[in-house]
Structure formats: structure tokens, C-alpha cells
Amino acid sequence: MIQPPQSARKASQSEYSAALIVIGNEILSGRTQDQNINWIACKLAEKGIRFSEVRIVPDIAERVVSAVRELSARYDYLFTTGGIGPTHDDITAGCVAQAFETPIVENEEARAMLERHYGGPEHLNPARLKMAQIPRGGTLIPNPVSGAPGFVIENVYVMAGVPKIMQAMLDHVLPGLAGGDVLLSRTVSSRFPESRIALKLADIQESWPDVEIGSYPQFKDGKFGVSVVLRSANEGMLEAVERDVKKLIAELEQG
Amino acid sequence: MIQPPQSARKASQSEYSAALIVIGNEILSGRTQDQNINWIACKLAEKGIRFSEVRIVPDIAERVVSAVRELSARYDYLFTTGGIGPTHDDITAGCVAQAFETPIVENEEARAMLERHYGGPEHLNPARLKMAQIPRGGTLIPNPVSGAPGFVIENVYVMAGVPKIMQAMLDHVLPGLAGGDVLLSRTVSSRFPESRIALKLADIQESWPDVEIGSYPQFKDGKFGVSVVLRSANEGMLEAVERDVKKLIAELEQG
Numbered sequence: 001m002i003q004p005p006q007s008a009r010k011a012s013q014s015e016y017s018a019a020l021i022v023i024g025n026e027i028l029s030g031r032t033q034d035q036n037i038n039w040i041a042c043k044l045a046e047k048g049i050r051f052s053e054v055r056i057v058p059d060i061a062e063r064v065v066s067a068v069r070e071l072s073a074r075y076d077y078l079f080t081t082g083g084i085g086p087t088h089d090d091i092t093a094g095c096v097a098q099a100f101e102t103p104i105v106e107n108e109e110a111r112a113m114l115e116r117h118y119g120g121p122e123h124l125n126p127a128r129l130k131m132a133q134i135p136r137g138g139t140l141i142p143n144p145v146s147g148a149p150g151f152v153i154e155n156v157y158v159m160a161g162v163p164k165i166m167q168a169m170l171d172h173v174l175p176g177l178a179g180g181d182v183l184l185s186r187t188v189s190s191r192f193p194e195s196r197i198a199l200k201l202a203d204i205q206e207s208w209p210d211v212e213i214g215s216y217p218q219f220k221d222g223k224f225g226v227s228v229v230l231r232s233a234n235e236g237m238l239e240a241v242e243r244d245v246k247k248l249i250a251e252l253e254q255g
Numbered sequence: 256m257i258q259p260p261q262s263a264r265k266a267s268q269s270e271y272s273a274a275l276i277v278i279g280n281e282i283l284s285g286r287t288q289d290q291n292i293n294w295i296a297c298k299l300a301e302k303g304i305r306f307s308e309v310r311i312v313p314d315i316a317e318r319v320v321s322a323v324r325e326l327s328a329r330y331d332y333l334f335t336t337g338g339i340g341p342t343h344d345d346i347t348a349g350c351v352a353q354a355f356e357t358p359i360v361e362n363e364e365a366r367a368m369l370e371r372h373y374g375g376p377e378h379l380n381p382a383r384l385k386m387a388q389i390p391r392g393g394t395l396i397p398n399p400v401s402g403a404p405g406f407v408i409e410n411v412y413v414m415a416g417v418p419k420i421m422q423a424m425l426d427h428v429l430p431g432l433a434g435g436d437v438l439l440s441r442t443v444s445s446r447f448p449e450s451r452i453a454l455k456l457a458d459i460q461e462s463w464p465d466v467e468i469g470s471y472p473q474f475k476d477g478k479f480g481v482s483v484v485l486r487s488a489n490e491g492m493l494e495a496v497e498r499d500v501k502k503l504i505a506e507l508e509q510g
Contacts, residue, residue, distance in 0.1 A: 022309075025467070025469050026469060026471055026484070027292070027293075027296065027309075028296055028306045028307065028308075028309070029296060029300060029306070029438075029440075029484075029486065030293055030296030030297035030299075030300050030306070031440075031484060032293075032471070033293040034289075034292065034293070037282070037289065037311070038282075038285055038287075038288040038289070041282065041283055041284060041285030042285035044285075045284055045285050051283045051284070051285070052283065052313060053283075053310065053311065053312055053313075053318075054277075054282075054283070054309070054310065054311035055308065055309065055310050055311075056292070056308065056309035056310075057308055058307060058308075059469075063308075085449050085450075085453075085470070085472060086449050086450040086453040087449050087452075087453045087456055087457070087470035088453070088456060088457035088460050088468070088470075089460075089468065089469050089470055090470075118450075125450065125454070126454060127449075127450045127451075127453030127454050128450045130453070131450075145474065146448075146472065146474075146479055147450065162472055162474055164474060165474075183284075185284075185286075193401070194340050194341050194342050194382075195340075195341040195373075195380065195382045195383045195386075195402065196382075197342075198340075198341040198342045198343070198382030198385070199380070199381060199382050201342055201343060202342070202343035205343050205344075212280070213343070213344065214280055214281060214314070214344050215340070215342035215343075215344055215345075216281055216287075217340060217401065217417055219400065219401075219417055219419060219420075224401055229281070229284075229286060231284070
């Protein structure tokens with residue numbers, strides 16, 4: 001079982017934050033549509049961890065290193081996706097090691113995993129052995145699908161980019177993470193455009209600073225409507241705000 | 256016609272870079288799957304602009320301001336999506352103004368656009384007028400669908416978050432942007448896993464440093480294969496590398 005990292009073990013902490021670095025030339029080139037961000041967002045929300053930032057950066061070592069340094073210092077948890085395979089463009093493990101000024105070494109457990117996966121030590125060519133190179137002190141995240149394990153070092157969770165593998169890795173690490181209060185949400189929809197409800201919605205937001213009120217225009221059948229999304233860990237407050245928003249919309253509908 | 260910004264008018268420049276800030280609580284909460292990143296990536300690639308970074312940040316003013324400052328300084332172009340509507344959580348225009356230490360003022364042309372859109376000045380309530388508040392010196396990007404215009408200031412292109420509107424805004428600004436050489440790409444697929452071709456692929460990459468070689472595992476019908484994607488502005492080089500990669504795979508297939 002993976003332990004929550006040091007930085008997340010604050011006894012009195014009720015809110016936990018996380019960021020994600022997508023290491024992805026293929027996303028930036030437009031070749032591939034990312035499927036991991038939304039998945040991770042939903043899983044973190046369920047766990048009561050605030051997803052606070054995503055960066056998509058190219059496969060350039062200095063860019064990955066500086067993003068890892070900056071975001072691992074700023075948030076409780078940092079996840080990365082992509083770049084842990086056997087090819088020359090898989091640079092994530094080396095970059096994470098560099099970010100923490102830790103040497104990258106052959107991890108015995110990773111080597112054993114790869115031996116099992118490829119059917120014996122005689123099948124471990126140098127490219128496959130590259131996937132056993134893990135920053136010293138890293139804890140492995142098993143890969144149930146292909147060879148390359150992910151790993152955890154400090155508060156950084158290094159995962160594969162292939163969605164099926166990333167999902168399995170995330171399922172593996174999430175139970176060991178500390179989370180805070182789960183944000184509950186309510187959505188109130190209206191056929192009125194945002195500009196009709198904006199001012200009164202701002203008044204409601206001002207009265208209830210602890211409920212996050214988001215207003216999202218919708219474009220449907222050639223007409224604009226709006227979805228008002230309310231978020232709070234406090235169900236009572238959420239209900240009160242939902243009542244206020246519904247009342248506002250009912251008043252508009254009557255006149 | 257929108258002029259290319261000062262920072263992009265370098266006479267001898269052959270490469271142009273761009274970044275994107277997605278202002279998006281709704282993306283970070285998992286409620287919405289982003290549809291803009293991939294669209295923008297493809298359009299920039301067609302234009303010969305290197306898409307170099309994406310940040311998804313929450314609707315928190317200081318986070319938006321610091322991202323705008325950092326990325327507008329680092330790249331030739333910065334795009335933003337989201338947060339230009341009439342509600343309290345639409346904070347983008349104010350944040351961009353703050354990033355450039357410019358006052359935000361009522362833009363006459365924007366006011367006129369909104370008057371036309373809403374059918375006369377008598378329909379401009381304060382919420383709608385908020386959408387005419389543009390950083391001083393900003394040039395408008397028309398919104399053919401709903402009221403709120405986007406705008407350009409310095410090298411920052413502020414667009415709507417609703418995909419249909421963002422796409423129309425991007426189509427409006429792209430013809431005015433300077434682009435460099437368009438990267439051509441070739442994809443060579445193989446049923447072999449990455450770890451079989453990794454070392455020889457690294458040799459090819461070393462021989463052809465000006466062709467970007469990406470290796471992407473594919474998981475299909477329970478088996479791993481690989482797509483090798485080659486990118487270069489030089490068609491001759493691209494063909495040479497494609498030949499080398501195809502030869503490598505053919506040799507593997509013959510055993």
C-alpha cells in the first residue's frame with residue numbers, strides 16, 4: 001500500500017490540492033485528444049481532492065523538470081501522465097529524478113516485474129531495462145497491462161499516458177491518498193441567457209461566499225440557456241443556495 | 256483585420272510559438288470535458304505555429320493574472336478560452352487588464368455590438384454592459400453567436416469558452432497571425448511493441464536530429480503495437496526517415 005506523502009500528512013488539513021502535468025507532444029500537435037484530464041478530475045473530486053491546475057508540456061526535459069519542481073512545491077499532490085515507456089522520447093523518470101536532484105537507478109522490484117511480464121530475464125533487452133530505471137527512493141505503481149511500472153517519489157505520482165493503464169494506476173494509488181471534504185454539487189438549468197440572471201446571481205454569490213456558484217452558457221437548438229452549478233461541502237448551505245437560485249429563475253419565468 | 260502583435264513581427268523569424276490558458280473551474284471539477292485544446296492544436300499546426308504549452312487554471316484572479324504574465328512573455332502568442340460572459344465568475348477581461356497593468360474601460364465598439372445583438376440600447380442591462388468592458392487598447396474579436404466579443408491585447412487573444420464561439424473567434428484571428436514552416440508528418444504503424452524497436456529508433460533519431468520522432472504505444476484487440484510519428488518541415492528528410500523506420504520494421508517482421 002502506498003503511503004500518503006510527507007507533504008500531505010498535515011494532521012489538521014481539511015483541504016487537499018492536486019495538479020497534473022501531461023507530458024505530451026502528441027496532445028500539443030493535435031494528433032491525440034487527451035482522455036486523461038477529465039478522468040483524473042472526476043476521480044479527484046470523488047476523493048475530496050481539489051484539482052487545481054493542469055499543464056500540458058512538450059517532451060523537452062527542461063520544461064518537464066521545471067514544471068515538476070514548481071507544481072510539486074505548490075500542491076499536495078502532483079500527478080504526471082505519459083513518457084514512461086522504453087523509447088528515446090520517454091523522458092519522464094529522468095526528469096522527475098532531476099527535479100528532486102536524485103539519481104536514477106535500476107529498481108530491483110521493477111526489474112522483477114519486467115522479467116515476469118516479458119517471460120524471463122533473457123527477454124530483458126536494454127530498451128526494456130530502461131523501464132526499470134526509477135529515481136532512487138521511488139515506490140512502484142504496478143502496471144497491470146504492459147511492462148513499464150509507474151512510481152511515486154515525494155508527492156509526485158508518475159503514471160502512464162495510455163488511458164487504460166493510467167486508470168489502473170490511479171485506482172491503485174487513490175486509496176492511499178488523504179482527501180478532504182467531498183464537494184457536493186447541484187445544477188439548476190434555465191432557458192434564460194446568462195445576462196438575464198447575472199446580477200441577481202452575483203448577489204446570491206455574495207450572500208453565500210462558501211458556496212461556489214458557476215454559470216455556464218449552453219447553446220442548444222439555436223438558443224442560449226444556462227446551467228448554474230453550485231458546489232459546497234456543506235449540504236445545508238447548498239440546499240439554501242439552490243432554493244435561492246430556483247426562486248430567481250421562477251421569478252423571471254413569471255415575468 | 257487584426258494585425259499580428261508587435262512581439263510576433265520579427266522579420267527573420269521562422270518559428271512561432273503559442274500557449275493556451277483554459278480558464279475553467281468546470282474542466283477542473285470534471286463536469287465538462289474540454290473540447291477546445293485539440294481544436295486549437297490542430298489549427299495552430301496547420302498555420303505553422305508551435306503549440307508549446309497549455310495551462311488549465313481555476314477562476315481565481317491571481318492565478319489567471321500570473322499565468323497571463325508568464326506565458327505572454329514566454330511565447331509569441333497566448334490564447335485564452337473562457338470567462339468572458341456577463342456573470343460574476345467571468346473574470347478574464349479584468350485579469351488580462353491587470354496582467355498588463357492597463358485599465359479596463361467600456362469599449363464603444365463592443366457596446367455597439369451588444370446593442371445590435373440585444374436589439375437596442377434599452378436592452379443593455381448592467382450585466383450585458385459588463386461584456387463591453389475591455390482592457391484599454393484592446394481590439395475586438397467579433398462573436399457571431401452570442402453577445403460577448405473577445406479581444407486582442409498585446410500578444411494575447413481572449414476567446415470564449417463555448418466551443419462553437421471559440422472556433423469562430425479563432426477563424427477570425429488566424430489569418431492575421433504570422434506562422435512559420437508547417438510541420439509535415441508521417442505515421443508508420445507496427446504490430447511490434449515499443450520495446451522491440453526502441454533502441455534502433457533512438458539511433459535513427461540521433462542520425463536525424465531535425466526530424467521529431469515520437470513513439471506512441473497502441474493497445475488494440477488485447478495486443479500492443481506502436482505508431483511512430485515523424486514530424487519535420489523538410490519533406491526530403493521526412494521521407495528519408497520514413498524509409499529508415501519502415502526498413503527497421505520490415506527487418507523485425509522477417510525475424
